[in-house]
Amino acid sequence: MLNRQRLFWHRDPYDLAGTDHLFLQAAADNCAWHIRRCPSYQTICRETGFSPESLQSIERLKDIPPLPTLFFKRHALFSMPQWRMPMKVTSSGTSGHFSQVGFDWGCLFAEIPMVLRLGFRHGLVSPKPANCVVLGYQPNRHNRTGVTRTMYGLTWFSPPLRRTYALRWRDGSYVPDLDGAAQALKRFSRSPFPTRIVGFPSYLWFGLRRMKEMGLAAALPPGSKILLAGGWKQHFAQEVEKSRLYTLAHEVLGISEDHIHEFFGAVEHPIFYNACSRHRFHIPIYARVLIRDVHTLEPLPMGQIGLVNLISPLINGTPVTSVITDDLGFLEPGEACGCGISSPTLTILGRVGLTDITTCAAGAAQLLGKEAGV
Amino acid sequence: MILASGTLLPDSHLPQLLSRLEQSLNETRGAPGLKVETVLDALDRLVCLLDAGALDGLIAQYAPSGAIEALDRARPLLTRDALEYKIHTELGPSGFSPRSRPFGHTQPMPLGVLLHVAPGNMPGLPVFSVVEGLLTGNINLLKLPRSDRGLSLAVLKQLVDTEPRLAPYIYAFDLPSGDAASLQALARLANGLAVWGGDEAVAACRGLAPPGCRLIEWGHRLSFAYLSGPPDPTELDDLARHIVHTGGLLCSSCQVIFLDTNSLQEAQAFCLEFLPRLERASAARSPGDAAQSALYAQEAFLEHIVDRAGTAGQFFRGAGCSITLGQDRELELSPLHGNVLVKCLPRTQLLPVLGRQTGRLQTAGLICPPEERGALTALLARAGVTRITRANHMSSSFSGEGHDGEYPLRRYLRMVDVEA
Numbered sequence: 001m002l003n004r005q006r007l008f009w010h011r012d013p014y015d016l017a018g019t020d021h022l023f024l025q026a027a028a029d030n031c032a033w034h035i036r037r038c039p040s041y042q043t044i045c046r047e048t049g050f051s052p053e054s055l056q057s058i059e060r061l062k063d064i065p066p067l068p069t070l071f072f073k074r075h076a077l078f079s080m081p082q083w084r085m086p087m088k089v090t091s092s093g094t095s096g097h098f099s100q101v102g103f104d105w106g107c108l109f110a111e112i113p114m115v116l117r118l119g120f121r122h123g124l125v126s127p128k129p130a131n132c133v134v135l136g137y138q139p140n141r142h143n144r145t146g147v148t149r150t151m152y153g154l155t156w157f158s159p160p161l162r163r164t165y166a167l168r169w170r171d172g173s174y175v176p177d178l179d180g181a182a183q184a185l186k187r188f189s190r191s192p193f194p195t196r197i198v199g200f201p202s203y204l205w206f207g208l209r210r211m212k213e214m215g216l217a218a219a220l221p222p223g224s225k226i227l228l229a230g231g232w233k234q235h236f237a238q239e240v241e242k243s244r245l246y247t248l249a250h251e252v253l254g255i256s257e258d259h260i261h262e263f264f265g266a267v268e269h270p271i272f273y274n275a276c277s278r279h280r281f282h283i284p285i286y287a288r289v290l291i292r293d294v295h296t297l298e299p300l301p302m303g304q305i306g307l308v309n310l311i312s313p314l315i316n317g318t319p320v321t322s323v324i325t326d327d328l329g330f331l332e333p334g335e336a337c338g339c340g341i342s343s344p345t346l347t348i349l350g351r352v353g354l355t356d357i358t359t360c361a362a363g364a365a366q367l368l369g370k371e372a373g374v
Numbered sequence: 375m376i377l378a379s380g381t382l383l384p385d386s387h388l389p390q391l392l393s394r395l396e397q398s399l400n401e402t403r404g405a406p407g408l409k410v411e412t413v414l415d416a417l418d419r420l421v422c423l424l425d426a427g428a429l430d431g432l433i434a435q436y437a438p439s440g441a442i443e444a445l446d447r448a449r450p451l452l453t454r455d456a457l458e459y460k461i462h463t464e465l466g467p468s469g470f471s472p473r474s475r476p477f478g479h480t481q482p483m484p485l486g487v488l489l490h491v492a493p494g495n496m497p498g499l500p501v502f503s504v505v506e507g508l509l510t511g512n513i514n515l516l517k518l519p520r521s522d523r524g525l526s527l528a529v530l531k532q533l534v535d536t537e538p539r540l541a542p543y544i545y546a547f548d549l550p551s552g553d554a555a556s557l558q559a560l561a562r563l564a565n566g567l568a569v570w571g572g573d574e575a576v577a578a579c580r581g582l583a584p585p586g587c588r589l590i591e592w593g594h595r596l597s598f599a600y601l602s603g604p605p606d607p608t609e610l611d612d613l614a615r616h617i618v619h620t621g622g623l624l625c626s627s628c629q630v631i632f633l634d635t636n637s638l639q640e641a642q643a644f645c646l647e648f649l650p651r652l653e654r655a656s657a658a659r660s661p662g663d664a665a666q667s668a669l670y671a672q673e674a675f676l677e678h679i680v681d682r683a684g685t686a687g688q689f690f691r692g693a694g695c696s697i698t699l700g701q702d703r704e705l706e707l708s709p710l711h712g713n714v715l716v717k718c719l720p721r722t723q724l725l726p727v728l729g730r731q732t733g734r735l736q737t738a739g740l741i742c743p744p745e746e747r748g749a750l751t752a753l754l755a756r757a758g759v760t761r762i763t764r765a766n767h768m769s770s771s772f773s774g775e776g777h778d779g780e781y782p783l784r785r786y787l788r789m790v791d792v793e794a
Binding site: 068 | 656657661662663664665666668669670672673676677679680693694
């Protein structure tokens with residue numbers, strides 16, 4: 001198990017080539033752990049002919065059976081008894097089904113250096129206290145969703161003075177209060193301390209438009225930042241170009257583009273992906289990403305569009321070593337980005353299929369454009 | 375959003391609207407009533423607008439990829455001819471006119487207020503449900519499905535704009551699923567409750583409808599293909615296209631291909647022959663749909679090895695599709711999205727096996743030699759199936775067909791006997 005910690009405590013978070021060997025060892029350890037302790041996972045590996053010993057080169061990562069996120073929504077799989085897991089986290093499960101992922105102590109211990117290193121690297125950490133506005137859910141013991149946990153966690157990159165939530169927990173349910181959040185932002189603009197807005201991109205978009213309507217435009221103090229997590233999935237009918245969001249943020253709050261940070265992650269793959277200065281997600285050493293063919297699920301070469309397969313040896317509680325999300329995306333060489341980070345970038349185009357209708361259509365439209373351009 | 379009396383209102387107006395809804399409904403019911411001609415004229419104009427592309431922008435924005443196609447298929451059903459034919463078929467030659475009786479006459483009358491709890495799996499269905507309610511002169515309260523995203527509202531708004539006399543007969547509500555109290559309030563005002571959806575939705579509505587309120591259930595149905603004798607290859611390709619095209623998501627989508635045999639070897643041979651046809655049909659999809667299918671194929675494969683561990687059966691994996699050969703004979707939901715089940719069901723066993731599911735059966739796509747068609751059709755009809763079609767028409771709509779074995783217009787009416 002030390003291979004996992006060695007990987008997550010590695011000095012350079014984007015040194016993919018230098019950590020391939022360590023990643024393979026940690027992935028092999030992780031698979032072996034799940035095979036020993038999770039009977040369903042053992043069956044899957046046996047039937048697909050996968051054995052951790054075969055992970056001798058980075059190309060072999062494709063052999064780890066990729067489990068669709070849907071599988072975790074239908075099967076609660078754990079590789080350790082409940083009492084050994086400090087927490088269980090769930091996906092938001094808009095359709096009534098949600099994934100459950102068990103977090104072990106080793107995983108929490110490994111997440112610390114990951115989050116700190118990337119936080120420093122991307123300029124998120126500041127000793128100056130900040131007022132926080134969370135455009136998301138207020139945590140409470142009934143809410144175990146990953147995105148709530150992530151947003152709460154993001155408020156700790158600087159000492160939080162106070163937190164205002166756009167979705168407050170009142171008498172057993174969530175009450176939206178976007179106007180309250182907008183008013184708080186106006187108040188915080190007169191504070192000597194910077195403000196940190198953490199939230200869903202779509203809420204930020206609605207919030208900013210609302211503030212504009214209400215004539216609440218305010219210049220937030222220098223050092224204020226916007227941290228966006230949770231994807232662009234919700235309210236996709238109103239999905240906006242990111243550049244329009246940045247323009248609006250500058251117009252309404254005086255926050256410039258370089259103070260807007262975006263994150264990517266999933267409950268089944270809680271790796272802290274940070275957008276670089278050019279708003280692209282470079283793959284950190286804690287994960288490897290494969291893009292798989294939409295018909296055969298075979299891995300595709302760099303640049304081609306397919307299903308996103310996320311691989312990480314982070315978690316021992318649930319066998320999420322290799323998961324296929326229902327996102328379509330593609331990889332590009334890191335050097336092409338120009339921000340200075342050399343690891344490949346992952347671009348997410350949108351969710352597939354009928355369940356998320358509009359994103360599919362939008363994704364497909366982009367996809368067609370992309371294919372035509374290649 | 376809410377549509378009430380021809381106006382789109384924000385959701386915040388709901389409490390205010392509910393508090394005076396009963397009064398508004400009574401005012402409408404006190405008026406002379408809706409003429410079927412008015413409805414037919416309005417629908418005619420709506421269809422013209424659709425043809426002219428007036429709503430294409432909205433449809434492209436809100437509806438799933440296949441919606442325009444689905445609309446093209448549904449369009450013939452909304453024409454004046456088709457609707458007049460529907461009224462003629464379901465209500466007989468007298469239509470809505472009084473029928474003379476030895477004691478006087480019988481007058482078909484609307485139930486009054488219909489609450490529609492509409493499904494999310496087929497764009498346009500919420501509107502169609504309301505159209506059936508309008509044709510029968512009812513006031514319609516529509517609870518929109520969560521996935522609707524404004525399409526039904528836009529179409530209904532367009533309809534009342536073309537014919538303002540329909541405005542007091544159409545209300546649509548975008549209630550959050552947690553808002554049971556508002557739904558209850560609507561149900562209390564309803565004389566009939568038309569519910570579309572799965573067992574959960576139907577069970578919930580059974581609890582919702584007050585005694586005396588007619589419950590009209592359009593529950594989820596299961597459909598299958600039945601193959602007997604050496605199949606015609608074109609029909610197999612048609613079936614493969616149907617399976618891929620509907621993704622198994624409709625009540626009329628083939629979930630299981632039943633083979634009229636007891637031999638597992640024959641069934642295996644069929645799977646091997648059918649898989650490449652399914653693959654060819656799958657290859658024609660958009661990348662988004664193909665990806666969805668590939669995910670479901672992987673899911674079906676994993677569930678086959680994890681959940682069905684120990685049971686015999688075989689998994690045939692194709693590119694973006696799969697066939698699971700089951701050893702049992704039950705009709706059940708397939709893994710969907712181009713992933714289908716194959717089972718042996720000799721005709722002697724057909725009635726006892728399917729008989730257990732009567733009330734859940736809908737379409738049987740029958741593939742068999744012409745000389746067998748009559749006998750097998752009769753057998754399937756006796757087993758409880760309500761539609762028997764060719765393989766390529768399993769999900770097609772036929773003008774004049776019933777709905778799950780019933781004539782809906784009759785269910786939205788009551789017959790009033792009047793002594794002379």
